[in-house]
Amino acid sequence: MRVERDVNLKSCNTFGLPATARRLVRIREAADVRRVVDHPELGRAPKFVLGGGSNLVLTKDLDAVVLKMEIPGLRLLEERTDAWIIEAGAGVPWHELVRWCVEQGYPGLENMALIPGTVGAAPVQNIGAYGLEMKDRLDSVEVMDLVTGRPVRLPAEVCQLAYRDSVFKQSGPGGLAGKSVITSVRLRLPKPWQPVLGYLELERKMAETGISAPTPRQIFDWVCAIRRAKLPDPAVIGNAGSFFKNPVVTPEQCRDIIGRDPGIVHYPMPDGSIKLAAGWMIDACGWKGKTVGGAAVYEKQALVLVNRGEARGAEVVTLARAIQESVYGRFGIRLEPEPVLL
Template identity: 60%
Template sequence: MRRVHKALWWASWCWPGCDNQAMLVEKNVPLQSFNSFGILAKALSMLRVRSDADVDALLSNPSLKAVPKFVLGGGSNIVLTGDVKALVLKVEIMGKQLVGETAKAWIVEAGAGENWHELVRWTLESGYPGLENLALIPGTVGATPVQNIGAYGVELQDRFDSLDAIDLVSGQHFTLSAAQCAFGYRDSVFKHQSIDGEGGKPGFGLAGRALITRVRFSLPKNFKPILGYADIEKKMAQSGWNAAAGAPSAMQIFEWICEIRQAKLPDPKVIGNAGSFFKNPTVSLEQCADIIQREPKIVHYPLVDGTVKLAAGWLIDACGWKGKSIGKAGVYERQALVLVNRGDRANPVTGGEVMTLAKAIQTSVYERFGIMLEPEPVVV
């Protein structure tokens, strides 16, 4: 009898134009290297998506179309609390290119599986500035609109043009504009359910339903550096940069941002983590004034809508959590906003330990400041 590797299963079907090649669904796939926390878990089944045709083929098969699915990109924004029972769709669609331009902007397109930081570097090396403040954010291109990533005064929505996606229920291919993505602070249409939890009312979301295949960015031809953050100003001063030297280039800002992030944040390849674990909360002016009376040194940023953004890392640090651990889950010594894996590859942190630590931090911050911090990662 011919032996078949127990971790693989070949779907016994083909689709038009597949040249009799079968779609490979891998079984019991270790996910430790596919999540930046390094949590030990496995996908009971996983399909690598390298083209639109892979998704079309999947959805044309009755036995696979109906199963629950989980879309996985770079794994930089998830906490695995156990093995993933849904069919994991590992997005590996590649490619990056200039696809158009207007009088004001270059339109650059990238496959959802491309590494985000490497795309930022490529745009700058190709002469298309605009993404430099978003350097060194971990993850893949396809995840960036889901989270509406942001850093140092720039959010993805500021540079977004449109995206292509496939509806995993209907199989429909569709394109969304920025307005249709409903971007908010670390939020988008992709983080909300299509059915409201209360009474089963129709919702506006695409959570768990859409697989993003490509994203297009509108990068301004009239480059204006965004420098209004203390860390950047400090780095400029350390570099001897002043007004007489003129505005720094996009590549110079890129290099500064990389240096800043590397000094403050752990490299997931060395210390497992999911980046910033909590969102920076926003409060009213009155709430902020009340907190300042008790905590004059609190880090806060007034917003254009009249609310105030508070630094979640400062709140956590003020509660004494920096450097502390629960089990093998810890708070990073240099940045309290980052939770880290204090185990090793053979005995790593568990998702349960991470969430126990997160909940303890939430409780501390709420008891002291009356603010409930909201986690950024998706808990699976």
């Protein structure tokens, strides 16, 4: 195990924001976590887990020990009559896993193609797109305790996955924020495969192509095309994907907003609540293309904030807060950021 000091994190976060890690350890196997815990200097120090840096806004240097998750590995762990069980290391890029599964003939993740970040971060945020969420496919996770260094396997139900939330983000009683790190993930891909096609943009693709029964590969390609058309590539324009969560309101709240803004995009949820399109609200407030320093609202998708050059984290936060106040003033809804603001 090698401790790197004063590491520039600009290339380690998809926003491309400047910050320095005073101490960084690259975790390339689960045993490396135990080595950090047992280390006389690092063991008692605060720790920060860093995956692909795709859900992060850095506003300052990090004094905590940064655990850079780089654990590799992809395999079919088990094939059952009702499912494929896939295991992946926490450092595997999420899109690499999705592509591998499609190519190997293990469908079920194709709707979540091109989501940035690593496999280990996917359950933390309960990532999702185009009608599918991590909670729909998670079997279990292997975690290492950051105090004892002991490994524990947690079944999906213990992870408490909800909309962009999980037990790994919760710091109260029973929460695991700052207490553990995911080292591997197991996914359950149901058999027989059933396509998830209820999303409007996928329905449009079916209409455009005339394909009413797409294959997993076709859905994978469609999702990649849709995302590339409306979301910037972090390798070209720094960003953290969707910056705000889509707020969930009661039917009464939704009716009140529709009374004032009939065009608002909204989706009924299975529990009777209504999900509002945050991007539509931001656009309606006139923010598309607006800037604060080097930070800007992406001109093709108002839900995405981007780094136009040498943006600093403070500029991103200032822009985000201005958007929140604007949306609250018009709709009475307080938008909640998706990324972690440090």
